[in-house]
Each structure stands twice: as C-alpha cells, then as structure tokens.
Amino acid sequence: MFDVVIAGGGPAGSAAAIALAGAGLKALIVDKALFPRNKACGEYVSAGAVEQLRTLGLESVLAPAAVPLVGIRLNGNGVRVELRFSKAGWALPRLQLDDELLRCAISRGATFLQARVEDVREEAPGSLLTVREPSGETRVLQARFVIGADGAQSVVARKCGLSVAPRGEQRFALGGHYGGLRDLDRFVEMFVEGSSYFAVNPFDAAHANIMVIVREKDLSARKNDVDQFIRERARALSGNAARFAGARLEGKRIAVGPLAHSTRGVTAGNVLLAGDAAGFIDPFTGQGVYLALRGGIAAARAVAAAVATPSSAPAAIENYASELSSEMRRRGKLARIVRTFTGSAALSKRVARNVERNPERVQILIDAIAGCGPVAPALAFGNLVRLVA
Ligand SMILES: Cc1cc2nc3c(=O)[nH]c(=O)nc-3n(C[C@H](O)[C@H](O)[C@H](O)COP(=O)(O)OP(=O)(O)OC[C@H]3O[C@@H](n4cnc5c(N)ncnc54)[C@H](O)[C@@H]3O)c2cc1C
Incomplete structure (x- = not known):
C-alpha cells in the first residue's frame, strides 16, 4: 500500500509531491501524459505563484527561463488602461514550468507512473485506484491517501461524487505561441469585447502566447480564422494596426473547453482534491497556477499531518477542505468582479x-x-x- 498516490503531475500534483517529500513522505504520481507535456494556458505566472515556487525551492531554477512582467494593459470598451504589479510576475512556457516541477518532485523521492486513472473507490483504510497503462494493461493501486490533482476534467472528482455539472453557456479557448508581432513590452495585454477576450503574454518584443476565449456559439466561426480574428480585434480594440498585423502561429494550435468545472466539496474520505480538480476559475485573472501550487502544498501538509498522527486525520482533512473552499470562493469572486468591471x-x-x-x-x-x-x-x-x- 502507498502512503499517498497523486493523480496528475501538473503544478498541483508536483507541488504536493515536493511538499510531501519535505515532510519525509514519498508519493506515487500517476499521470496519463509523458512529460514534458504541453498544457493550454496563457502562461502568465503571477507574483504569488512565483512566491509558491520559492517555497518549493524552484524560483532560482526557473527564473533564467522566465520573462519578468511589470503589469497588465487592458484594451476594450473604449478604454486602454495600464496597471502595474507591485511584484513582478513571469511569462513562462508551461512545457518548462511543469517539467521542472515534476523533475524536482522525482529528484526528491517521488515515483512517476505513466497511466490514466480510471476509477477511485473507498476501501478502508484508504482507497483503490484503477489505472490503465499505455500498453492497455490495468492495475489496481492501494493508497492510504489520494490527492486528486488531475485537472479540470478530474476523474477523481467525478468518481468520488464531487463534480457538479456546469451551468450556463460554455466557453472555449483557442491559441498558441505566436511570432511576427511588434513592439511587445513587459505588459500582459488583454483585449476584451463583451464575454470574449484574448490575452497576449509576451516572451520578447515579437513573440507571445496568445489565447482567445470565445463562447460556444462563436467557436466554429472562430476556429478557422483565429489569426485573422486576433489581427482584426487587436487593431479595433487598441487602435494600433501595426503591432499585430504580422501575427502568425508558430507550432501547434491549442483548443480546449468547455472551460468549466465545479465541485460540491474538495474532499471525500481520504481523497483530497487540489488545483483545477477542486474547481476551475475563469482564466482572465490568471490565478490558476497560483491556486494549483498553493492547493498542492496545502493538501500535502494535511496528508503529512494525517500520516504522522492518524487520530488527527479527520481534523487535518476537514481543515484543508474549509481553507481551500474559502480561498476558492474568494478568488472566484475576484474573477467575477474583474469580469463585471471589464464587461461594461x-x-x-x-x-x-x-x-x-x-x-x-x-x-x-x-x-x-x-x-x-x-x-x-x-x-x-x-x-x-x-x-x-
Ligand atoms: C485557456 C487557459 C488559459 C489559462 N491561463 C492561465 C494563466 O495565464 N495563468 C494562470 O495562472 N493560470 C491560467 N490558466 C489556469 C491554469 O492553466 C490551471 O489552473 C493550472 O494548470 C492548474 O494546474 P493543475 O495541476 O491543477 O492541473 P493541470 O495543469 O491541468 O494538470 C493536470 C494533470 O493531470 C493529468 N491528468 C488528467 N486526467 C488524468 C487521469 N485521468 N489520469 C492521470 N492523469 C491525468 C494531466 O495529464 C495533467 O498533467 C489557464 C487555463 C486555461 C484553460
């Protein structure tokens, strides 16, 4: 039996494994992907997320690959406004961020298994996970504690009865890495038009991550002309045609959605959800990586306390549940406030x-x-x- 099995080796899962190693516990990370793997993301790492990376001992390792960002520029609704960060955030490709986090987890003692988690069920004194390896073979793993860090389509959340069906109109993201841009500086730029928007996160003056968020009903219209859409809307919303005129996709186009995942709770028995698996927040405010790292570390601390003193396990898990739920509620509110302000x-x-x-x-x-x-x-x-x- 494993002490801890972590489903998902993204920021939440790897951060949890690193924090567990700090408490003397070795985790098994199960991820369906082989790393380095890409992840649909604006690739903005907030100052708070950088702080969490420092806690994990990774800030100085990742800093050379990151572009420091000084603020955010909002374009739309006839307004162009610059907001400065008190502390610098980063532009950093997820390919590098996630790979470095996972490598660090492994170097500190975690084990990695490439397999898809297909089922989780409670079986005292812990849980049984059914996982399918790339060969097609299935295995059943026994774990005293499970951390479900398997992202916004979390199988762990669903199998534990924690997922809630999304309501309302769904939105999708399209984009990737772009070149041919001009005069980008150290500001993340948001171009907002009603409930649609796109974010430009600069790697240098000519290259950026660009993610377009559209409503489901606009998806098919946008899918084939994302580059044209970016050029036109950037010109219309910022009044500057030249900077985006040469925008061209470099590498693979990313398309994901629907961008929604809610839960009715973040723990069930000895299973703790962390990161997007615990709930997805509108990516406009770029809080996801921060929440994933923080949630992963907090889940690890709760599990470490539970392993050290089994009689305190229910209290440690309950405490985690109430703190994470309240943090997510408050961060969800921040995101809704910003969308209300920028939508009008x-x-x-x-x-x-x-x-x-x-x-x-x-x-x-x-x-x-x-x-x-x-x-x-x-x-x-x-x-x-x-x-x-
Ligand atoms: C379009 C878009 C733009 C975004 N932009 C930003 C941004 O700029 N800044 C920011 O901070 N946040 C952003 N976010 C949010 C951010 O990407 C997430 O919050 C963050 O990746 C969550 O990390 P995680 O570890 O919880 O999940 P993930 O990073 O999704 O990792 C989950 C891992 O679980 C694995 N997995 C999934 N299912 C299974 C399974 N059944 N079995 C085994 N493994 C499994 C996956 O392979 C993956 O490696 C954005 C999100 C989207 C969709």
Whole structure:
C-alpha cells in the first residue's frame, strides 16, 4: 500500500509531491501524459505563484527561463488602461514550468507512473485506484491517501461524487505561441469585447502566447480564422494596426473547453482534491497556477499531518477542505468582479479614471489577484464602490 498516490503531475500534483517529500513522505504520481507535456494556458505566472515556487525551492531554477512582467494593459470598451504589479510576475512556457516541477518532485523521492486513472473507490483504510497503462494493461493501486490533482476534467472528482455539472453557456479557448508581432513590452495585454477576450503574454518584443476565449456559439466561426480574428480585434480594440498585423502561429494550435468545472466539496474520505480538480476559475485573472501550487502544498501538509498522527486525520482533512473552499470562493469572486468591471463600458471607464486619480484603490485589487496582497480588503464592499466612484 502507498502512503499517498497523486493523480496528475501538473503544478498541483508536483507541488504536493515536493511538499510531501519535505515532510519525509514519498508519493506515487500517476499521470496519463509523458512529460514534458504541453498544457493550454496563457502562461502568465503571477507574483504569488512565483512566491509558491520559492517555497518549493524552484524560483532560482526557473527564473533564467522566465520573462519578468511589470503589469497588465487592458484594451476594450473604449478604454486602454495600464496597471502595474507591485511584484513582478513571469511569462513562462508551461512545457518548462511543469517539467521542472515534476523533475524536482522525482529528484526528491517521488515515483512517476505513466497511466490514466480510471476509477477511485473507498476501501478502508484508504482507497483503490484503477489505472490503465499505455500498453492497455490495468492495475489496481492501494493508497492510504489520494490527492486528486488531475485537472479540470478530474476523474477523481467525478468518481468520488464531487463534480457538479456546469451551468450556463460554455466557453472555449483557442491559441498558441505566436511570432511576427511588434513592439511587445513587459505588459500582459488583454483585449476584451463583451464575454470574449484574448490575452497576449509576451516572451520578447515579437513573440507571445496568445489565447482567445470565445463562447460556444462563436467557436466554429472562430476556429478557422483565429489569426485573422486576433489581427482584426487587436487593431479595433487598441487602435494600433501595426503591432499585430504580422501575427502568425508558430507550432501547434491549442483548443480546449468547455472551460468549466465545479465541485460540491474538495474532499471525500481520504481523497483530497487540489488545483483545477477542486474547481476551475475563469482564466482572465490568471490565478490558476497560483491556486494549483498553493492547493498542492496545502493538501500535502494535511496528508503529512494525517500520516504522522492518524487520530488527527479527520481534523487535518476537514481543515484543508474549509481553507481551500474559502480561498476558492474568494478568488472566484475576484474573477467575477474583474469580469463585471471589464464587461461594461461604463464601469471600465470609471475604473480607468480611478487608475489615474487614485491608483492605490486599484492596486489593492491587482495585488490580491496576483496573490501578493490580502484578499479581504479587495473584496470589501466599500473598496469596490470606491473603485467605480
Ligand atoms: C485557456 C487557459 C488559459 C489559462 N491561463 C492561465 C494563466 O495565464 N495563468 C494562470 O495562472 N493560470 C491560467 N490558466 C489556469 C491554469 O492553466 C490551471 O489552473 C493550472 O494548470 C492548474 O494546474 P493543475 O495541476 O491543477 O492541473 P493541470 O495543469 O491541468 O494538470 C493536470 C494533470 O493531470 C493529468 N491528468 C488528467 N486526467 C488524468 C487521469 N485521468 N489520469 C492521470 N492523469 C491525468 C494531466 O495529464 C495533467 O498533467 C489557464 C487555463 C486555461 C484553460
């Protein structure tokens, strides 16, 4: 029997394995993919996520490959506004980030198994996981604790009865790495039009990750002309035709969706969900990697406490559940607030005015979202009213 099996070796799973190793526990990571593997993502790593990487001892390892970002520029609704980060975030390809995290987990004692988790069921004193290896062979693994870090289509969440069917209109993401751009600087740029948007995350002056988020009903229209769409909308929304005129996809086009996954809880018995498996937040605010790293580390701490003192296991898991649920609720709220502000021309203009007149009001929100400032003041009703006053 394994002490801990982690389903998924993305940021949440690898961070959990590294933190478990720090507590003297060796985990088995089961991932259906062989690494390095790509992941649909804007590839913006917030300052808070960089801080989590520091906790894991990886900031200095990854920094040479990362491009420091100084802020975010919002284009749309007749507004062009620049918001500065208090602490730098990074542009960093997921191919490198995730591979380095997994390598670190393995170097500290975790074992990696390439296999797809197909089933999880409780069997005292832990759980049984059915996994299928690339050869087609299935194996049953016994684990005292399971960390479900298998992303937004989490099999672990579904099999444990924690997934909730998504409601409302679904959205999809299309994009990839682009070249042929001009004059990009150290700002992430968002181009917003109603509920659709695209994000440009610069690697240098001419290259960027570009992700377009569209509604399901616009998907088929956009699928074949993403590059044209980016060129046209960037020109229309920023008034600058030249910078995006030569945009061309380099490498593979990424298409994923629907972008939704909710859960009714983040633990079931000895199973703990972390990262996107615990719930997916609109990627507009770029909180996903931060939450995945933080959640993975927190899950590992709860499991380590439970293994060290079995009588305290229920309390450690309960504590994890309540802290993660509350963190996700608050970060979900931050994302909805930003989408409300950026989705309305009137509100966007008011926030833009405040950025010029009272930058400190907006900074509270920016820092909270980036994971380097407290969330409570950013969500306080009075502050939100003042932002649009
Ligand atoms: C379009 C888009 C843009 C985004 N942009 C940003 C951004 O710029 N910044 C940011 O911070 N966040 C962004 N996010 C969110 C971010 O990508 C996620 O929050 C983050 O990857 C979550 O990490 P994770 O470890 O939970 O899951 P993942 O990174 O998805 O890793 C899950 C792992 O589980 C494995 N797996 C899945 N199913 C199984 C199975 N059945 N058996 C075994 N293994 C399995 C997968 O192969 C994968 O390796 C974006 C998301 C999307 C969709």
